[in-house]
Amino acid sequence: xxxxxxxxxxxxxxxxxxxxxxxxxxxSDPSYGLFWYKQPSSGEMIFLxxxxxxxxxxxxxxxxxxxxxxxxxxxxxxxxxSQLGDSAMYFCAMRLSGGYNxxxxxxxxxxxVHP
Amino acid sequence: xxxxxxxxxxxxxxxxxxxxxxxSPISGHTSxxxxxxxxxxxxxxxxxxxxxxxxxxxxxxxxxxxxxxPNYSSELNVNALELEDSALYLCAxxxxxxxxxxxxxxxFGPGTRLLVL
Numbered sequence: 001x002x003x004x005x006x007x008x009x010x011x012x013x014x015x016x017x018x019x020x021x022x023x024x025x026x027x028s029d030p031s032y033g034l035f036w037y038k039q040p041s042s043g044e045m046i047f048l049x050x051x052x053x054x055x056x057x058x059x060x061x062x063x064x065x066x067x068x069x070x071x072x073x074x075x076x077x078x079x080x081x082s083q084l085g086d087s088a089m090y091f092c093a094m095r096l097s098g099g100y101n102x103x104x105x106x107x108x109x110x111x112x113v114h115p
Numbered sequence: 116x117x118x119x120x121x122x123x124x125x126x127x128x129x130x131x132x133x134x135x136x137x138x139s140p141i142s143g144h145t146s147x148x149x150x151x152x153x154x155x156x157x158x159x160x161x162x163x164x165x166x167x168x169x170x171x172x173x174x175x176x177x178x179x180x181x182x183x184x185p186n187y188s189s190e191l192n193v194n195a196l197e198l199e200d201s202a203l204y205l206c207a208x209x210x211x212x213x214x215x216x217x218x219x220x221x222x223f224g225p226g227t228r229l230l231v232l
Contacts, residue, residue, distance in 0.1 A: 033216065037223070043203055045223035052216060091158065095221075097214055100171055101146065102160035103207075103221060 002027045004092050006106035013082045014114055020067070021077040021109045023092030031097040034075040036066065039089040039108070048090075051075055079111075087113045116142065119224035121206050127230045128196050136191040136227045140208030146170075147189040148209070148221055149181060153202035161204075164189055165211060196231045203228050 003026040013019040025034065036048040051059045051066045059066040067076040079086055089110050093103040120139045128134050140147050149161040160173040164183035178194040187208075193200055207221035 033219075035220070043205075043226040043228070045205060045207070047220055047222055050217045050220060093158075095219075101163050101209075101213060101219070102148070102171055102173065103150070103158075104160075105158040107157050 002029070002094065002096060002104050004094050004104055004106035006092055006109050008109045009107070010110045010112070012112040012114055013079075015084060016081055018078060018080045019082055019111065021079070021090050021092075021111065023075045023077065023106060025073050025075060025092075025094050027073075027094065027096065029096045029098070033095045033097075034066070034068070035093045035095065035103065036064070036075075036077045037091045037093060038086075039091060041088070045091070049077065082113045084113050084115060087111060119206055119208050119222055121204075121224040121227050123227060124225065125228045125230070127232065129232050130196055130198060132196050132231075134193045134196060134200075134229055136193075136204050136206075136229070137188065138191070138206030138208075138224060139188045140206075141222055143210065144208035144222075145187050145211045146209045146219075147183055147187065148207040149189070149191050150205045150207065151175075151202045152205060152226075153199070156202075158205070162191070193229070198231050201229060201231045 005024045032053045034051045037045045049061045049064045065078045089108045091108045092106045146165040163171040181191040183189045203226045205226045207223045209221045212219045
C-alpha cells in the first residue's frame, strides 16, 4: 500500500540554524513524485520542492533541499538558515504516475523557529 | 499570475443541509483537485476533475460530489451534511498530464473552512 510517514509531530529550531524534517514513503511503483508543502496557520498549502523517482540529483530550491535516499525510501527536507517565517506545518506527499494523480500526504510536522 | 482562488473562506451550516464550495484554478491549468483536511484525519484526496470529467475519486460517500465547468472552475457539493464533515476543504490545480513530473505539480488555494453545527 502507498503510504507516507512523518515521524516527527513537532520540531523546533533556533533562528539561522538548519533543520531536517523526516519523511519515509512506501510504494512498489517505480515511478513516483515526492513533494513537500508548507502550511502556515492561514491554511494555504504552499509548494516547496519536488523530487522525481528517477532524478539522479537531490532537488534544491533556495533554502530548501531534499535529501533523497531511494534505497531507504526516504525524502527528508532540509531547511537551511531558518527564519521566523518558517514556523508552520510541513507535509510530505507522494504522487504515483499512471493516471491517478492524487497526492498521498503524511501526517505533517509542526516546525517552530525560535529567535 | 493569480493563484488558485476559493470561495467562500468560511461556511457555517447545520446538519442535514447542503454546502457548495467553489474553486477557480490557475490560468492554463485544466485539472482541479479537492482535498479534505479534518482534525485528526489529515489530508485526504476527494476528487479530481480534468476537462470537465471526473477522473478519480477518493474514499468518500456519494453525497460528496462536484463538477467542473467549461472555464475549468469547479464546485464541490456536500449533501446531507454531517458533523464530521467539518473540515478545511482545499482545492488545487495543475497542468494536464499523468506522467507524475514536476510540470504537474498541484498548487493549492487558501481553502474553505466548513463548520457543521
